[in-house]
Amino acid sequence: MARVSGKTRLSPTVGHSTSYCYSGSMSAMQSVTEILSAAVERALGAPALLRPCANPQFGDYQANGVMAVAKQTKQNPRTLAEKIVSQLSLDNVCEPPTVAGAGFINFTLRGEFVGAQVTAAARDDRHGVPVAMKPKTVVVDYCGVNVAKPMHIGHIRSTIIGDCLARVLRFQGHRVITDNHIGDWGTQFGMLLLGWKRNRNDDAIHADPIAELLRLYKLINEREELRAEAKAELVKLQQGDPENLAIWRKFIELSESEFTKIYDRLGVRFDHTLGESFYNPMLPGVVAELRQRGIATESDGAICVFVAGSKAPLIIQKADGAFLYGTTDLATLKYRLDQWHPDEVIYVTDGRQQLHFQQVFAVARQWFQPIPDLRHVWFGTILGEDGKPLKTRSGDLIKLEDLLNEAEERALAVVNAKNPELPEETRKQIARAVGIGAVKYADLSQSRTTDYIFSWDKMLAMNGNTAPYMQYAYVRVQSIFRKADVGRVTSRGDGGPAASGDAAYNIILAHPSELDLAKQILRFTETLQAVADDDKPNWLTAYLYDLAGKFSAFYDNCPVIQSAEPTRSSRLQLCRLTADIMKRGLNLLGIDVIEQM
């Protein structure tokens, strides 16, 4: 993939296919917001604050930056806006910009420009999304999965949101390192070891290892008189007792194979799975260094770091000498800095850990200089219909496996009802994509920080901002190509000119619905940037939903197959590009498309 190198060239004219100089997969487009922002900022000398217009009657984009500057420099905002407008030369891009309201500058893109941009995007296998000129190295940390315990609903948001952000950043051309920070060390292993030795049922281990390990854990945990024995097993493990180490490794092995099943179903992969145990040997060194530097001090026998803004310290070593998860987090960060030199580290956990990460980050800022951008990307709780954290009827956490099973079962029931004639294997494949997709989409389409109520009916609905709706929208576009009587329809251009529209024709935007669709297509780049800037996957789902809406209007108003050339080819290309962006967008959410449903 060619990387954008410095300046990009815009082709302001249309109507001649020779106007473009795109070779192969070269991705050299500049997004609309970049063009407009750059122009305004050159004239203004300050951020343009370019946004899509709140109301389409004002135009396509608006610059809000003038008013801020006017305020600072005590000028009349409208006068300043007029002055800025007079200095812009964007004749090839938009109609003459207008000044409105308190000092907004409004831009309406020219149809010819939009046509040229989408034509270029249609010939680019990145749909016009540039590759980052300055790639960042980003570490994504997924917290919370514990060895010997089932993955439950509390893990799904971290996994799905982290995976989405990793995918988006990767697509933008950044170097992303995903690291599953599993809980494979801690006091629970004393009880597990004791339970394993005394009460293990090998048949149960074979049938469902995690369930059996959980049973053993609960068994020992309930019996207070065994605490001392469990503790003794833990100490032996910590001292490197070969037998206990071997059993402990068995726990991890059993657990990881179970985790992998879930991650495979979710389509999530990690570059590294470095658990807490990996950092265990480093902990004494971390404490020693922090003490030596005077960052950590002793208080009531524990080693603490006091951080501004919080009365409670971050304890990094207990009075009995044991380390805590804050210690591990600091060791982990140090390792990552040494190993990968990231520009950014993203921690995806639930909101209850805000104080913890605030403290860890504060300590890290004292410890390391320079320090990468540390971001706690936190999320809210998944609630049941009653508004309380989602649990089973018996009050247990819902196992992720059960959740995914139910999602697929419910989706399969719908497919069976709607399309019984499809082969069974096809129906199951559709059910997998729709069921898993629905769960993911429901999660990602929420504003990350708010709690949300989990509802099967809503996430599987065919209307509204849901996975099935988006997947269906994709199928409808694909259906056009099937109907157009061409062969391959899954990837751009494979069906030859007749399938994707003859690329010798440029895309023509004659109908308002075509223009609307094309403008929405051009917003893909800026949407991904917004998602990455603020770690907000729901902006991508909102974009895709809007895209589907614009496509619907186009679909209703603009016949494709029956149109005469060059309209037919133009519209086929527009359909192709829409489908490609839907597919790409869903892929960045970690959701599969299907060709029929």
Next chain:
RNA sequence: GCGCCCAUAGCUCAAUUGGAUAGAGCGUUGGUCUACGGAACCAAAGGUUGCAGGUUCAACUCCUGCUGGGCGCGCCA
């Protein structure tokens, strides 16, 4: 006690970080079916953004104080 988060249409949620007339879906009401998948589309109704002040050209957004929820906080993770 200190701290964090939340409160938006009947319900479930948005709102690009201070921008113009607060948007969707469900539900309700009414439309569209011989063009490409009706698992669809279009339209209407529905709001004092919890309350009261404040900041300014502009506030769902920021500040202060309330009310009502959720969560966290020295030896779990």
